Amino acid sequence: MPYLMEYDNWGGKMFSDEDLPKFTRHQLARWQWWGYDQIGWFANQEPAVRDHFIEYTYRWTQINNPHAFFQMPMRRMLSDARVEMVRGDNGEMGVNAYYQINNKSAACPMGFDQEDVMKACWEDGDRLREGYANPEHLIRYGCREQYDPETGVKLPEKIVVYGSFQPFVGCEENDSNSELTRMYYVGDNTYTLSVVIPFAGTYDYAVSTYGTLSAVYAACGRRPASGDGYKSHFTTARDNCVVRFTFRYIDNKVSAEVVE
Numbered sequence: 001m002p003y004l005m006e007y008d009n010w011g012g013k014m015f016s017d018e019d020l021p022k023f024t025r026h027q028l029a030r031w032q033w034w035g036y037d038q039i040g041w042f043a044n045q046e047p048a049v050r051d052h053f054i055e056y057t058y059r060w061t062q063i064n065n066p067h068a069f070f071q072m073p074m075r076r077m078l079s080d081a082r083v084e085m086v087r088g089d090n091g092e093m094g095v096n097a098y099y100q101i102n103n104k105s106a107a108c109p110m111g112f113d114q115e116d117v118m119k120a121c122w123e124d125g126d127r128l129r130e131g132y133a134n135p136e137h138l139i140r141y142g143c144r145e146q147y148d149p150e151t152g153v154k155l156p157e158k159i160v161v162y163g164s165f166q167p168f169v170g171c172e173e174n175d176s177n178s179e180l181t182r183m184y185y186v187g188d189n190t191y192t193l194s195v196v197i198p199f200a201g202t203y204d205y206a207v208s209t210y211g212t213l214s215a216v217y218a219a220c221g222r223r224p225a226s227g228d229g230y231k232s233h234f235t236t237a238r239d240n241c242v243v244r245f246t247f248r249y250i251d252n253k254v255s256a257e258v259v260e
Contacts, residue, residue: 009040023035050113052239063129065136196242
């Protein structure tokens with residue numbers, strides 16, 4: 001069933017300006033959204049960060065469930081996370097108690113300037129959802145009692161892709177047993193996983209069978225290796241690229257397709 005995901009509001013800011021210096025960033029990160037509700041945190045970021053996060057959210061939603069849709073934050077109340085800004089009509093300072101996605105202008109003097117990134121997302125359409133979405137049932141990884149039709153070998157139920165990219169998708173680096181980067185069995189001896197990498201860069205990766213380092217595979221060769229040093233690399237040329245990892249068991253082909 002289709003469903004919407006949104007930046008929710010439930011109270012604005014969870015701390016006073018006087019108390020803010022008392023908390024470390026790590027403490028704030030564990031407290032709701034760095035001490036805000038979702039829309040409050042988003043509205044209080046710099047414009048470039050808001051643009052980046054809108055695109056990231058749109059792409060993340062498309063690939064993580066084919067039935068999920070991101071509801072753009074057209075206008076949402078900020079409560080006590082209100083934002084002070086220069087008005088677009090008279091150049092004076094004002095306080096906005098609502099996030100508004102509109103570009104700032106005389107017609108919308110307190111806009112937050114995310115119209116352009118919203119338009120770009122909508123123009124991109126459902127390309128990623130249709131071509132790269134992970135399976136609908138996220139907690140069902142498949143491959144229970146599956147066998148290679150030619151050899152009769154039982155396929156491993158747990159396959160994990162791991163490497164330096166993992167902290168950017170929510171888990172520990174080089175965690176070969178992570179459930180967050182566990183791959184989905186899609187038939188024909190093939191496992192896949194799509195992720196969004198939020199920042200451009202070069203990352204290493206390998207595939208772990210059964211969630212251990214006893215037999216790992218990489219794109220640079222088809223023989224299994226033992227240990228953490230056997231990896232290949234992929235490069236994302238821009239922020240918020242989608243990367244689809246693929247692993248074929250038996251012939252042991254590993255790949256990482258980067259989608260801009």
